[in-house]
Amino acid sequence: MNRMLQLRLLSLSNPQVPLTSLFQSLFGTHGRSSTRVTEILQDRVGVSSSRKSLYGFRTFCTQEDLSTKKCVPCNSKDLQAMTEEAANELIPKVSGWNLVNEDGKLKLNRSWRVKSFTKGLEFFQVVADVAEAEGHHPDLHLVGWNNVKIEIWTHSVGGLTENDFILAAKITMGLTCNTY
Numbered sequence: 001m002n003r004m005l006q007l008r009l010l011s012l013s014n015p016q017v018p019l020t021s022l023f024q025s026l027f028g029t030h031g032r033s034s035t036r037v038t039e040i041l042q043d044r045v046g047v048s049s050s051r052k053s054l055y056g057f058r059t060f061c062t063q064e065d066l067s068t069k070k071c072v073p074c075n076s077k078d079l080q081a082m083t084e085e086a087a088n089e090l091i092p093k094v095s096g097w098n099l100v101n102e103d104g105k106l107k108l109n110r111s112w113r114v115k116s117f118t119k120g121l122e123f124f125q126v127v128a129d130v131a132e133a134e135g136h137h138p139d140l141h142l143v144g145w146n147n148v149k150i151e152i153w154t155h156s157v158g159g160l161t162e163n164d165f166i167l168a169a170k171i172t173m174g175l176t177c178n179t180y
């Protein structure tokens, strides 16, 4: 069994044991500091910094989990913008993406430098395919021929919804196996 899965199961069954201790028992520290171990956990396992206990269990939601979810229609009547606190809870689960507040409007953004203008357009095509499949779309910027920036927010509510984090996770997964 995958050791990361073992770690999750061990943590669920031993919520009182610090996760870093479980991680070290499974993976060893290999000289890593406990700070580094915590960083790995937050990056790989999506462990929230504050212990969100549901019956004492840590809630796990990794980037992969978000990328398996489906965006809901943005014109859903009960869709509303999330608070900055909620957005700060989710941002660790979309590694590489930034949470920004532009004049009170929360957005996600991420920038890349691509090898050429045409690589930038190929990059956008991958992103467009993901967005079309989700019915949820980012704002795309290609500036100075090789600087790419993607901004994601839910226009219908003027802020962030879970759709935006799902799209960010799917875009990241969609781009992972390509180089631009």
Ligand SMILES: C[C@H](O)[C@H](O)[C@H]1CNC2=NC(N)=NC(=O)C2=N1
Pocket: 073, 074, 075, 135, 136, 137, 138, 152, 153, 154, 155, 156, 157
């Ligand atoms: C009907 C539906 O609301 C619109 O077609 C979709 C399209 N894609 C969208 N994308 C984003 N980011 N925000 C929206 O509000 C939105 N609305």
